[in-house]
Each structure stands twice: as C-alpha cells, then as structure tokens.
Amino acid sequence: MTVSPRAIAVAAPIAVGVLVLLAWQAACRLWHIPPYLMPAPTDIGASLAANGPALLHALRSTLAVTMAALAISVAGGVLSAFLLVQSRLIETSLMPYVIIMQVTPIVAIAPLIIILVKATMPALVVCATLIAIFPIISNTLQGLRSVDPGLESFFRMHKASRLQMLLRLRIPSALPMFMAGLRISSGLALVGAVVAEFVAGTGGSSAGLAYEILQSGFQMDIPRMFAALALITVAGLVLYGATAALQRLVLRRWQAQG
Amino acid sequence: MLAPAPTIHLQSVEKVFPNGVRGLAPLDLAVGQGELVSLIGPSGCGKSTLLKLIANLHQPSGGAVRWWGEDFSAIGREGRRLSFVFQDPTLMPWSNVATNVRLPLDLDGVPRAQAEARIMPALRQVGLEHAAKRYPAQLSGGMRMRVSIARALVTRPDLLLMDEPFGALDEFTRNRLDEDMARLCARDGLTTIFVTHSLYEAAFLSSRVIVMAADPGRIHAEYVIDPGMPRDEAFRMSDAFARICRDLTALLSEVSPRRAGEEGL
Numbered sequence: 037m038t039v040s041p042r043a044i045a046v047a048a049p050i051a052v053g054v055l056v057l058l059a060w061q062a063a064c065r066l067w068h069i070p071p072y073l074m075p076a077p078t079d080i081g082a083s084l085a086a087n088g089p090a091l092l093h094a095l096r097s098t099l100a101v102t103m104a105a106l107a108i109s110v111a112g113g114v115l116s117a118f119l120l121v122q123s124r125l126i127e128t129s130l131m132p133y134v135i136i137m138q139v140t141p142i143v144a145i146a147p148l149i150i151i152l153v154k155a156t157m158p159a160l161v162v163c164a165t166l167i168a169i170f171p172i173i174s175n176t177l178q179g180l181r182s183v184d185p186g187l188e189s190f191f192r193m194h195k196a197s198r199l200q201m202l203l204r205l206r207i208p209s210a211l212p213m214f215m216a217g218l219r220i221s222s223g224l225a226l227v228g229a230v231v232a233e234f235v236a237g238t239g240g241s242s243a244g245l246a247y248e249i250l251q252s253g254f255q256m257d258i259p260r261m262f263a264a265l266a267l268i269t270v271a272g273l274v275l276y277g278a279t280a281a282l283q284r285l286v287l288r289r290w291q292a293q294g
Numbered sequence: 295m296l297a298p299a300p301t302i303h304l305q306s307v308e309k310v311f312p313n314g315v316r317g318l319a320p321l322d323l324a325v326g327q328g329e330l331v332s333l334i335g336p337s338g339c340g341k342s343t344l345l346k347l348i349a350n351l352h353q354p355s356g357g358a359v360r361w362w363g364e365d366f367s368a369i370g371r372e373g374r375r376l377s378f379v380f381q382d383p384t385l386m387p388w389s390n391v392a393t394n395v396r397l398p399l400d401l402d403g404v405p406r407a408q409a410e411a412r413i414m415p416a417l418r419q420v421g422l423e424h425a426a427k428r429y430p431a432q433l434s435g436g437m438r439m440r441v442s443i444a445r446a447l448v449t450r451p452d453l454l455l456m457d458e459p460f461g462a463l464d465e466f467t468r469n470r471l472d473e474d475m476a477r478l479c480a481r482d483g484l485t486t487i488f489v490t491h492s493l494y495e496a497a498f499l500s501s502r503v504i505v506m507a508a509d510p511g512r513i514h515a516e517y518v519i520d521p522g523m524p525r526d527e528a529f530r531m532s533d534a535f536a537r538i539c540r541d542l543t544a545l546l547s548e549v550s551p552r553r554a555g556e557e558g559l
C-alpha cells in the first residue's frame with residue numbers, strides 16, 4: 037500500500053505528538069510525579085475543563101490584542117513601506133529608526149509604553165505592534181523593489197500612469213514578499229501580546245493568558261499554568277495555519293503547476 | 295515635394311553609460327517604412343543599447359532620435375504605435391496568458407470589450423490560442439516568448455522592435471516563427487528592427503542587415519537584401535539564400551573579436 041506524502045505530512049507529526057503525550061502521561065503516573073511539579077496531560081485537560089470560562093475569556097483578551105496589533109501592523113507596515121519606497125532620501129533618513137525600533141527588546145520598552153499609554157488595552161496593542169510591524173515593513177519594501185525591470189520598462193513604454201504602475205505592477209510584484217512577512221508577523225503579534233501582558237501584569241476584565249500564567253504561578257496551580265500555555269500554543273498554531281493557507285490561496289497562480 | 299520622414303532616424307546618436315562605459319560611438323541610421331532591419335554583431339557591440347535608444351528606454355548621451363520625424367511624445371497615437379519584445383518574456387506571473395496579452399491595450403486605455411476581442415487573434419498568430427487561460431509558470435520557455443510576441447502584436451504596432459526574441463527557441467519553432475514574422479511584416483507593411491545572434495535568421499528575414507562591431511559599439515557594414523524575394527521555405531533552400539549567408543559570414547568574421555593569431559579556447 038502506498039501512502040501519499042500529504043497524508044504522511046499530517047499523520048507523522050500527530051503520531052509524534054500522541055506518543056510524547058502518552059510517554060509524558062506514563063512517566064507522571066509511573067514515578068508518581070506530583071502535579072505541582074509536572075502535571076500529567078490528563079491533569080492539564082482537567083484543569084482546562086474546570087477553568088474553561090476564565091481561560092477562554094483570557095484567550096479572547098489575548099487574541100483581541102494580537103489581532104488588533106496584526107491589523108495595525110499590516111496597515112502601518114504597508115503604508116510605511118510605500119512611503120519608504122518613494123525616494124532613496126526618505127529611505128536613508130528613516131530606515132535607521134525602523135531598525136532601532138526593531139533591535140530594541142520589547143520587554144525593555146514595554147514598561148515605558150505602559151506608563152505613557154494610560155489605557156491598558158491600547159498599551160498592549162502598541163507593544164505587540166512594535167514587534168509585529170517590522171517584518172511587514174521590510175518584506176513589503178523588498179517586494180516593492182523586486183519589480184522585474186523588463187516589465188517596468190514595458191509599463192513605462194506604454195506611458196502607464198502612476199496608479200496603473202501601482203495597481204498592476206508594484207502591488208502584485210510585492211505580494212509574495214508581503215505574504216511571507218505576514219506569516220512571520222502573525223506569530224510575532226501573539227508573542228508581543230503575551231510579552232506585553234506579562235510586563236503590564238493587568239488583571240480584571242482585560243486579563244489575558246499571560247496574567248493567567250502569572251496568577252497560576254503565584255497560586256502554585258501548575259496544571260492551570262500549563263492549560264494557559266497550551267491555549268497560547270494552539271492560538272499560535274491556528275494563526276500560523278491561517279496565514280499559511282491565505283498565502284497559498286493568494287499565491288496559487290505564482291506557483292501554478294502544469 | 296518633401297519625401298516622407300523615415301520611420302526611425304538616428305542622428306549622431308551616442309551612448310555613454312553613467313559608469314563611463316561607451317556603449318555606442320556616434321552613429322547614424324535611418325529606417326524607412328516597411329523595412330525589416332536586423333542588427334547583428336558580437337556580444338556587447340551595443341545591439342540592445344541601440345534598440346533601447348529607439349524605444350526611448352535609454353536617453354542618448356549625444357545626438358537625437360526622431361520617430362516619424364517627431365519626438366517621442368508622438369508615440370502611441372494612431373499610426374505611431376511602437377512595440378518592444380525583450381530578450382526575456384517579461385510576463386506578469388500573476389496573470390494568465392490572455393491578461394498578459396491584453397496588458398498593453400489596458401495601459402493604452404482601449405475599452406475592455408474591444409481589447410478582449412483582440413486577444414485570441416493575437417494568440418493565434420503565435421499558435422497559442424489553446425493556452426489563453428494558463429499562467430506563465432505553466433508554460434515552456436518557448437511558449438512564454440510567444441506570449442510576449444503576441445503581447446507586442448496585439449497593439450497592431452507600426453514599429454516593432456525585437457531583441458533576440460527567438461534566441462531561446464528550438465530550431466523548428468524558430469524557423470516557423472521566422473516565416474510567420476516575414477509574412478506578417480510583408481502583409482501589414484510593419485516596420486521592424488530585429489536583433490539576432492543568428493546570421494541565418496538575419497538573412498532569412500531582413501531587407502537590410504546592419505553588421506555592428508564592438509569597443510565602442512558602431513556600425514561596421516550594411517548589407518541590403520532584395521525585399522522582393524518571398525520569404526518562405528523555398529527561399530531558405532535557394533542559392534540566393536546561401537550566397538547571402540556566405541556574404542554575412544564574411545562580414546561577421548571581420549568584426550569577430552577573436553581574429554587569427556589571438557588566443558582561442
């Protein structure tokens with residue numbers, strides 16, 4: 037019997053995951069490891085069920101920050117790239133600051149942002165955006181510059197307007213690079229949201245998964261900590277899968293096979 | 295009465311690139327209505343540079359280019375259309391063949407319905423009517439080049455500039471396309487300037503062959519071929535064709551960068 041490579045690509049990682057979970061479960065039970073040291077997968081599952089409403093509320097909070105940051109990154113990043121590509125002078129004057137923004141660790145500036153931006157939610161979004169926007173800017177910029185010079189000559193020879201150049205040449209040329217940037221950015225937005233929540237340590241109605249993790253730590257409720265962690269991981273995977281699917285959908289013509 | 299202005303007139307046109315490379319020494323060239331002129335010469339002798347000057351993709355460092363006796367702003371009007379076929383197909387990978395072919399019409403503001411109606415005839419001219427819905431990534435290199443030629447023909451150009459369009463094609467396809475080109479140019483009185491590496495192609499197609507030399511790029515010789523001879527399979531087999539090829543071989547050996555006595559492979 038032959039198995040398609042696609043089926044293997046799905047089945048193999050799942051098999052690994054199941055095996056690891058089984059081994060983990062067996063190890064915890066066999067050696068009687070207490071849940072406050074290392075909870076078994078079933079303990080985590082139980083905690084997930086027991087704290088379901090609170091954890092889901094936290095997840096919704098974290099995802100709201102993530103999605104807002106991603107949306108702002110896309111809009112702001114694309115706009116910045118279009119601005120930077122307008123002239124060499126603009127790019128050389130502004131690019132160092134874009135890079136400074138990128139290389140400054142977000143945990144180091146997050147406290148400052150949280151003080152400066154009074155409202156919690158916007159402060160978290162600003163932090164996450166600062167992390168997520170860079171791949172969008174740099175990839176879109178590179179994409180806008182990757183226009184086939186021959187094709188550009190063709191457009192110029194036909195006296196294409198700036199708008200025609202933009203819509204029919206620059207944007208489609210930049211799309212593959214932009215999509216790759218979006219894929220990186222979506223992951224970073226989630227990382228940024230969680231990091232910002234950690235630094236802010238906000239509870240209350242806008243408490244996110246990071247707050248759940250912190251609280252669980254204080255209360256030594258380790259299974260709950262793992263449950264929150266599992267939710268973050270699943271959210272990251274779903275985001276990655278969604279942007280990868282979007283990328284495939286948008287770019288299917290580029291890679292179209294006969 | 296004044297004679298009509300030549301389609302293309304280069305007056306002491308010179309090209310020095312910003313990095314100081316002298317692409318073309320000052321040269322004069324006039325191409326009349328309905329001529330099919332090929333440019334032939336060793337690599338780096340400035341054939342592409344000359345063609346780009348004529349397409350206004352390069353600005354001359356000295357001298358002037360005139361199109362139908364006017365400057366470039368006249369280009370694009372009725373009876374003043376120019377098409378360029380590049381060395382590479384330069385297609386939009388995100389658009390299918392039909393949309394790629396329609397591009398120049400869209401850019402020129404031809405109404406959509408009118409433009410659509412012109413796609414299939416253009417594709418038929420290059421034998422690709424079956425591939426209209428395919429994407430460039432799904433085509434062979436030769437097919438992509440033919441799409442590029444269809445894109446040039448769809449505007450019904452008055453002047454066609456081609457830079458080694460068939461260089462990447464196999465001999466059969468190339469000969470077939472050469473015959474199609476010859477028929478098309480004769481039928482429509484299309485003025486064509488054609489860069490090629492193949493002296494056989496130049497001999498088959500041209501009413502005039504310009505032999506160029508390098509360092510700096512310049513015109514070495516011109517060779518006129520009786521335009522009255524029908525360009526078909528019989529012409530390819532004729533003694534006249536063999537004689538033309540012999541003459542061109544002799545001219546090319548004069549400009550060959552590696553003459554007897556210099557190092558070889």
Ligand SMILES: Nc1ncnc2c1ncn2[C@@H]1O[C@H](COP(=O)(O)OP(=O)(O)OP(=O)(O)O)[C@@H](O)[C@H]1O
Binds near residue numbers: 312
């Ligand atoms: N943009 C450029 N900047 C600097 N030098 C250039 C540029 N384009 C061409 N050249 C130089 O000008 C000379 C003529 O180049 P050109 O491309 O016109 O040659 P060609 O005859 O078309 O050669 P080939 O047969 O290989 O296509 C070469 O020496 C080349 O290096």
Ligand SMILES: [Mg+2]
Binds near residue numbers: 341343381457
């Ligand atoms: Mg060339």
